[in-house]
Amino acid sequence: xxxxxxxxxxxxxxxxxxxxxxxxxxxxxxxxxxxxxxxxxxxxxxxxxxxxxxxxxxxxxxxxxxxxxxxxxxxxxxxxxxxxxxxxxxxxxxxxxxxxxxxxxxxxxxxxxxxxxxxxxxxxxxxxxxxxxxxxxxxxxxxxxxxxxxxxxxxxxxxxxxxxxxxxxxxxxxxxxxxxxxxxxxxxxxxxxxxxxxxxxxxxxxxxxxxxxxxxxxxxxxxxxxxxxxxxxxxxxxxxxxxxxxxx
Numbered sequence: 421x422x423x424x425x426x427x428x429x430x431x432x433x434x435x436x437x438x439x440x441x442x443x444x445x446x447x448x449x450x451x452x453x454x455x456x457x458x459x460x461x462x463x464x465x466x467x468x469x470x471x472x473x474x475x476x477x478x479x480x481x482x483x484x485x486x487x488x489x490x491x492x493x494x495x496x497x498x499x500x501x502x503x504x505x506x507x508x509x510x511x512x513x514x515x516x517x518x519x520x521x522x523x524x525x526x527x528x529x530x531x532x533x534x535x536x537x538x539x540x541x542x543x544x545x546x547x548x549x550x551x552x553x554x555x556x557x558x559x560x561x562x563x564x565x566x567x568x569x570x571x572x573x574x575x576x577x578x579x580x581x582x583x584x585x586x587x588x589x590x591x592x593x594x595x596x597x598x599x600x601x602x603x604x605x606x607x608x609x610x611x612x613x614x615x616x617x618x619x620x621x622x623x624x625x626x627x628x629x630x631x632x633x634x635x636x637x638x639x640x641x642x643x644x645x646x647x648x649x650x651x652x653x654x655x656x657x658x659x660x661x662x663x664x665x666x667x668x
Contacts, residue, residue, distance in 0.1 A: 421467065421469050423464055423465070423466060423467070425462060425463070431457075432446055432447065432453075432465075435465060441470065442520070442566050445521050446465070446468065448521065449466045450466050470567055471566075473564060473567045473568065473569065474567070476516075477560050477563060477567075480560055481576075483509075484553045484554070484556035484557050485553075485583075486502060487553040492546075492550075494546070503537060506537075510531065514527070522563050522566045526562045527563075529559050530556065534552075536552040537552040547587060551584070554580060554584050570663060570664055571663045572663060574607050574610050574611050575659050576656075578611070578655075579656040582649045584600045585601060585604075585645065585649045586650070589642060601633060601634060604630070615659075622655070622662060626659070629651045632644070633649060
């Protein structure tokens with residue numbers, strides 16, 4: 421926990437952004453501020469420590485990723501078993517999500533994706549089920565924004581978009597594949613400034629992967645797009661290792 425002295429033109433929003441703390445957690449840590457919209461130079465602000473990532477979120481994420489492969493293999497019983505694991509961990513992690521002031525819409529969307537995954541699995545609608553399993557990983561990344569992290573959630577979002585592009589083109593939805601590529605590019609542009617000269621090879625590699633993926637989507641080349649999206653997942657994993665080694 422740190423203390424911060426308010427400077428002219430400061431707002432709680434700007435302070436939260438500077439210290440990478442969710443605004444709701446910052447407000448909760450400073451009950452002496454009766455009006456969060458009004459702070460004054462010279463005031464002391466408490467910067468709260470973030471809560472460690474609950475293991476249940478990582479279990480949910482891992483099982484959701486594995487379910488996508490299980491659905492490709494049409495191993496429905498394994499998928500059902502893993503959905504039960506996800507549901508149990510979601511129930512267990514709810515108090516910690518609320519303690520961290522994770523936005524209610526994120527919690528609701530995560531619960532809805534779990535319900536949709538279960539429903540599509542029962543109906544054996546495999547690609548909609550894959551998409552919902554992948555959506556779970558997206559909402560886990562959104563929830564991780566509220567916890568003490570080592571790997572930026574945007575790295576997980578890159579992998580999410582790569583997987584979603586594969587699911588899109590498996591259903592011949594090239595338009596949505598293009599949309600997800602554009603979203604991934606925006607995420608990459610947020611991550612890139614956090615890397616430095618020591619990571620130049622990794623930066624160049626991700627740039628090449630994205631360029632090749634862009635081209636294969638533009639040409640609607642099925643095999644090349646699958647290959648490039650898989651390479652994007654691998655490149656995101658490499659970025660995760662960089663941040664893990666730097667921040668652990």
